[in-house]
Amino acid sequence: MTTPRPAAANAPYRLPPPLFSARCKACWFVAAVLALVAASFWTLQLQWGQFLSLDALLSMARFAGEFFPPDTSPAFLRKVLVGTWETLAMSALGTALAAAAGLLLALPASRLHDGDAARARAPTRLLLNALRAIPELVWAALLLIAAGLGPFAGTLALAAHTTGVLGRLFAESLENAPPGPAAALRAQGVGNVRLFLYATLPQVLPQLMSYTLYRWENNIRAAAVLGVVGAGGLGQLLSFHMGLFHMGKTATILGAMLLLVALVDALSYGARRWLTR
Amino acid sequence: MNGATASATRLRAPPSHDPAWLGRVFWAGAALVLLWPLLVATEFKPWLLFEAANLKVTGQFLASFLPPAHSAEFLVMVARETWRTVAIATAGMTLALLLALPLTLLSTRVLSISALSGRMARGPFWLRQAVRGLLIVLRSVPELVWALVFVRVVGLGPTAGVLAIALTYGGMLGKVYGEILESGETHATETLLRNGSSRLQAFFWGLLPQNAGELTSYTVYRWECAIRSSVVLGFVGAGGLGQQMDNSMKMFHGGEVFTMLAVFVALVALADHVSAQLRRALA
Numbered sequence: 001m002t003t004p005r006p007a008a009a010n011a012p013y014r015l016p017p018p019l020f021s022a023r024c025k026a027c028w029f030v031a032a033v034l035a036l037v038a039a040s041f042w043t044l045q046l047q048w049g050q051f052l053s054l055d056a057l058l059s060m061a062r063f064a065g066e067f068f069p070p071d072t073s074p075a076f077l078r079k080v081l082v083g084t085w086e087t088l089a090m091s092a093l094g095t096a097l098a099a100a101a102g103l104l105l106a107l108p109a110s111r112l113h114d115g116d117a118a119r120a121r122a123p124t125r126l127l128l129n130a131l132r133a134i135p136e137l138v139w140a141a142l143l144l145i146a147a148g149l150g151p152f153a154g155t156l157a158l159a160a161h162t163t164g165v166l167g168r169l170f171a172e173s174l175e176n177a178p179p180g181p182a183a184a185l186r187a188q189g190v191g192n193v194r195l196f197l198y199a200t201l202p203q204v205l206p207q208l209m210s211y212t213l214y215r216w217e218n219n220i221r222a223a224a225v226l227g228v229v230g231a232g233g234l235g236q237l238l239s240f241h242m243g244l245f246h247m248g249k250t251a252t253i254l255g256a257m258l259l260l261v262a263l264v265d266a267l268s269y270g271a272r273r274w275l276t277r
Numbered sequence: 278m279n280g281a282t283a284s285a286t287r288l289r290a291p292p293s294h295d296p297a298w299l300g301r302v303f304w305a306g307a308a309l310v311l312l313w314p315l316l317v318a319t320e321f322k323p324w325l326l327f328e329a330a331n332l333k334v335t336g337q338f339l340a341s342f343l344p345p346a347h348s349a350e351f352l353v354m355v356a357r358e359t360w361r362t363v364a365i366a367t368a369g370m371t372l373a374l375l376l377a378l379p380l381t382l383l384s385t386r387v388l389s390i391s392a393l394s395g396r397m398a399r400g401p402f403w404l405r406q407a408v409r410g411l412l413i414v415l416r417s418v419p420e421l422v423w424a425l426v427f428v429r430v431v432g433l434g435p436t437a438g439v440l441a442i443a444l445t446y447g448g449m450l451g452k453v454y455g456e457i458l459e460s461g462e463t464h465a466t467e468t469l470l471r472n473g474s475s476r477l478q479a480f481f482w483g484l485l486p487q488n489a490g491e492l493t494s495y496t497v498y499r500w501e502c503a504i505r506s507s508v509v510l511g512f513v514g515a516g517g518l519g520q521q522m523d524n525s526m527k528m529f530h531g532g533e534v535f536t537m538l539a540v541f542v543a544l545v546a547l548a549d550h551v552s553a554q555l556r557r558a559l560a
Contacts, residue, residue: 229523
């Protein structure tokens with residue numbers, strides 16, 4: 001019979017774990033990321049030489065210098081102001097249309113109570129996902145064919161993408177609404193339309209409003225650049241004047257764009273602070 | 278029994294119509310009036326969509342969607358451009374990360390040594406404010422505008438897209454990384470700093486291990502967004518799937534557009550799925 005070995009006074013000294021082991025998921029993840037990054041840089045053949053050469057740097061400096069002085073003639077400023085208003089109008093109308101269409105599509109896309117068969121739920125959600133998967137700019141390029149150049153196409157593009165986003169969010173909030181009031185009215189034999197209008201909608205309306213305002217904020221930013229494919233607003237002015245190498249005018253438009261985005265950011269930040277105070 | 282009916286008649290009869298209908302109708306009307314200038318400014322003329330000439334063009338375009346283009350040559354081209362789209366997003370994200378990391382280290386308040394003893398010294402304070410300002414500027418220029426500018430400088434092709442994503446996403450990552458690092462528990466980091474470790478040591482052994490999961494998860498989410506935006510950047514000539522889609526749209530090749538849209542939606546769904554899986558594994 002052997003006596004048991006006394007326990008070591010200190011925990012045994014361990015070597016650090018090996019750098020790579022086949023059982024370590026994080027190692028595989030890191031290796032995969034590194035491989036993806038290496039493959040990306042290798043296959044893209046980026047023109048760093050051309051971009052970082054003295055020649056290119058000089059031409060870039062010249063290009064940046066051409067932005068100054070920005071064009072601040074009253075006539076042009078008025079044009080930029082009209083473009084800004086057009087951008088705002090596109091975003092507001094696009095969001096409003098999307099909120100209406102999103103609510104209409106959210107109803108078939110949600111299971112409102114336990115007895116609801118909700119046969120249209122899957123196909124409507126598929127439609128919403130398809131609307132959402134295509135970015136605003138691609139919608140705008142597609143809709144130019146049907147609606148022609150101008151802000152109308154941009155408005156429809158914003159509405160199409162936002163309908164997908166809002167419809168899905170609205171459907172989630174409709175399904176998550178507390179079922180009590182609706183069940184009480186249903187037990188009294190109230191019809192589906194009145195039930196929705198007087199029980200479900202009032203409960204979720206604040207949430208729907210906050211989703212809509214949040215998307216409006218996003219859409220203002222999107223509307224500012226949507227025009228580069230010809231769909232109205234500041235973006236259309238930008239691509240027009242940049243195409244003609246009117247650098248002073250381009251600088252003014254870029255300034256207006258940044259100002260608009262900064263203003264929206266500041267307002268939404270302020271509003272959030274004020275609401276959550 | 279008699280008393281019960283008496284008390285029931287004393288209750289008010291339920292209103293037979295919505296008591297607030299006047300207000301609702303008024304506000305709906307007011308909203309319509311306010312909508313009018315918007316309709317004018319956006320040249321909102323839905324009937325134009327249904328004019329005979331317009332309907333014909335749209336109908337022809339939609340009809341050309343079917344059958345989707347599926348020649349081997351075309352599919353190989355789509356596969357190549359899809360990979361380029363992913364590659365632009367990945368390369369852009371890598372550069373954005375290289376840009377964001379030093380800026381984050383410079384702008385994090387937690388890593389300030391002078392702030393340990395009450396207020397931060399004036400120099401470091403203004404340095405941090407300046408770095409934050411730079412991040413805000415980088416972030417607030419939309420990537421599409423950066424791409425437009427870089428296409429002018431370096432010409433058509435993926436370089437412009439990579440640079441555009443690198444700058445905008447660098448700003449976004451820098452800002453959010455800073456917020457993540459400052460929102461967590463900073464006790465360990467502070468202890469390290471108080472006991473004389475350097476700021477980099479405090480970052481690598483205190484701040485980073487604590488927040489690594491959240492930081493990686495946000496980076497993966499942004500990579501997913503970068504894939505979406507690299508398609509959009511193609512529309513101004515920054516290479517990838519978007520550029521081919523733009524070309525096909527301009528030539529009214531509906532079948533090609535349809536195939537590429539389908540590939541794009543599948544790509545985004547895949548990136549969405551991968552990113553969700555990774556983030557669940559990291560949580």
